[in-house]
Amino acid sequence: MSIALTSAQAARANEANRLLGAGALDKALGVARALAAEAPRAADAQHLLAICLGQGGDHIGAEAAFRRACELAPGQPAILSNYALFLRKQNRPVEVLACWQQIVQLAPRHAPAWIDLGLSALALGQGPLAQSAMQRAVELQPNRWGQRTWQASQSHQPHLMTLLLHVT
DSSP, X not given: OOOOOOHHHHHHHHHHHHHHHTTOHHHHHHHHHHHHHHXXXXXXXXXHHHXXXXXXXOHHHHHHHHHHHHHHOTTOHHHHHHHHHHHHHTTOHHXXXXXXXXXXXXXXXXXXXXXXXXXXXHHTTOHHHHHHHHHHHHHHOHHHHHHHHHHHHHTTOHHHHHHHHHHO
């Protein structure tokens, strides 16, 4: 079970995020390491460390920190979605799909998660799952994802366009 960061720790986490956004990865990583050591049972600290390590190229360390964050806060869609993005960069599509499946169970009304589930399923050749996930996204936000069909056609993404046309 995760513990919450104190207000001072949360301020340091915000500072690390600001540093990341400013491109100061080494400084952000230093803050994240110190915070994770100070609050090892705080999922937010482990999550921040995982992101910093991943951006710094320490994939083994990032993987371990993501797993710790997920163990501490198993029902946290934000952690799982960042973990899915990390896994996608590692070219691990089966695990990416599993993450998105967990996320849509935790946040069934979050249309972008359904899109990511559909794209992940499509990448693995799971057409029926991809189509049902895209259909759910369109049902949740018809105006937004209907527009995606047009955008896909304009960017010459035929597989995505075909899938979106079948569900809109």
